[in-house]
Amino acid sequence: MILGIVVIFFLIFLMVIFPTRIKIINKILFLFTLIILILFAAFRDGKSVNDYELYVGAWYWASYEKTTIEASFIFIRDILRDGLRLHYLSIFIIYAILGVVTKLFAIKKIANNFYLAVLIYLSHFYILHELTQMRAGVAAGFILLAIAPLYNRNIKQFLFLTSIAIVFHYSAVLMLPLWFVRTNKNTKFLYYLVPIGIVFYVTGFNFIQKIPIPYFQTKLDTYQKLTEDGVEGYAKINVFNAFYLLRVLIFYFVMIFRHKIAEHSKYFYLLLRIEGISLFALPTLAIIPAIAYRVHEFLGIVELVLYPLIIYAFRIRIVGYFVVIMIALIMFCVNIFYNKLILF
Incomplete structure (x- = not known):
């Protein structure tokens, strides 16, 4: 395979x-x-x-x-x-x-x-x-x-x-709040999302369990019990894993060149905001791994469109293509050899 x-x-x-x-x-x-x-x-x-x-x-x-x-x-x-x-x-x-x-x-x-x-x-x-x-x-x-x-x-x-x-x-219900996400150029606040998420992770702050919805709380209690028991698929996660750090690195690179890239895609600022929320979600919700990964990956789907736009950060377009192809190759290898999503 x-x-x-x-x-x-x-x-x-x-x-x-x-x-x-x-x-x-x-x-x-x-x-x-x-x-x-x-x-x-x-x-x-x-x-x-x-x-x-x-x-x-x-x-x-x-x-x-x-x-x-x-x-x-x-x-x-x-x-x-x-x-x-x-x-x-x-x-x-x-x-x-x-x-x-x-x-x-x-x-x-x-x-x-x-x-x-x-x-x-x-x-x-x-x-x-x-x-x-x-x-x-x-x-x-x-x-x-x-x-x-x-x-x-x-x-x-x-x-x-x-x-x-x-x-x-x-x-996928978590997509609904995105209706309130803005699409303008004011994106400086995105620089702080990942650091804030990491602070939540390090301090163990768990605001999600304060949401006063009975059914939601029941599901959270179940997930947390499975996590504490070390059930496969619910085990505690290391936020500082190679794949997450790679995505954070790419995100900040895109942030630096955002004005240049934005000229080539009307969807860019919306995609950038959703990616920022995705990266914020993993450390913030890490206390309940099943939910953290689900939110992170669902919203991270925008990377399919966001990452190829990196080519516009480079004056010499072939360099941009090389960078994006290398990102794809690294992600491909990480998924197979590090995350082992396909078993030998």
């Missing part, structure tokens, strides 16, 4: 360094990219990634009550399993299609450089979402689609897309 993902990474890399303006070729390449990413995710080796057996098990569960998995998963499963009498692989195919299609179409709509954005996608979120957390992957795809209506202040489209995201993963 490692070889397969490396080959796909190399193919996308070739598309980045050998671009074409011929429309028919671009359409063919887009379709090829779409199909290859869907097929690889749908027919992935279950022994090489996490969560695969969980979904296979969920396929055979008799009722919704046996799990906290979203009702949408059960609904799709029941249609495929009981209505159409299909194999459990069918649900992996459906989620692969939804996860890949939503992200690629969102990238095509709001990214300046499609294949550079796909390279960033492949280096992290494709591995994390489409190959592992496929429910979160579909939700993240709809969140990315909601960026354009969020920028355009189209509340109907924003709420529609966010609602679909929530149906596929309840954690």
